[in-house]
Amino acid sequence: MQVLIPTTTIGWWLCADCGAEAPLPIPDISGYVQPCPDCAAEMALVCD
Numbered sequence: 143m144q145v146l147i148p149t150t151t152i153g154w155w156l157c158a159d160c161g162a163e164a165p166l167p168i169p170d171i172s173g174y175v176q177p178c179p180d181c182a183a184e185m186a187l188v189c190d
């Protein structure tokens with residue numbers, strides 16, 4: 143039996159304000175903004 147790829151994947155997020163990085167889920171919502179756990183600024187998804 144084949145294992146399905148989970149819909150919730152984890153990605154690395156980078157805060158442009160304080161430079162914090164965190165592995166957080168990538169929600170399946172377009173335009174979703176991940177708040178920084180340190181300063182609550184918008185985080186950007188790091189693509190590698």
Ligand SMILES: [Zn+2]
Pocket residue numbers: 157158159160161162178179180181182183
């Ligand atoms: Zn921050």
